[in-house]
Amino acid sequence: xxxxxxxxxxxxxxxxxxxxxxxxxxxxxxxxxxxxxxxxxxxxxxxxxxxxxxxxxxxxxxxxxxxxxxxxxxxxxxxxxxxxxxxxxxxxxxxxxxxxxxxxxxxxxxxxxxxx
Numbered sequence: 001x002x003x004x005x006x007x008x009x010x011x012x013x014x015x016x017x018x019x020x021x022x023x024x025x026x027x028x029x030x031x032x033x034x035x036x037x038x039x040x041x042x043x044x045x046x047x048x049x050x051x052x053x054x055x056x057x058x059x060x061x062x063x064x065x066x067x068x069x070x071x072x073x074x075x076x077x078x079x080x081x082x083x084x085x086x087x088x089x090x091x092x093x094x095x096x097x098x099x100x101x102x103x104x105x106x107x108x109x110x111x112x113x114x115x116x
Contacts, residue, residue, distance in 0.1 A: 002026035002105050004096050009110030012086055016114070020081040022096030022107055029077040030054070032100050036070060036081045038092035038112075045095070049081060063089070086114045 008020040039045040049070035093109040
């Protein structure tokens with residue numbers, strides 16, 4: 001049974017930090033690219049960051065460059081999103097996605113709220 005379970009979300013003040021985790025099971029994690037998406041109320045889901053197999057390629061959405069860092073630990077079947085200098089515009093539900101040429105899997109999401 002494939003599972004992607006996000007954790008680490010919560011409420012934080014502007015300028016604060018959070019570290020999201022996405023624990024994978026039920027498939028060969030190392031063979032999949034991983035990404036983080038987010039969806040704010042009333043907006044479409046948008047790509048935040050991508051990390052390919054073995055971390056060979058990493059890319060970020062422009063608004064998070066320099067603030068967010070994606071990483072993966074294939075030994076733990078987990079992908080992370082370190083989020084620093086958070087802004088109110090970062091408020092959203094954050095989802096992780098695993099994908100390759102055959103399959104795509106989504107997690108259930110974790111809420112991040114940035115507010116003073």
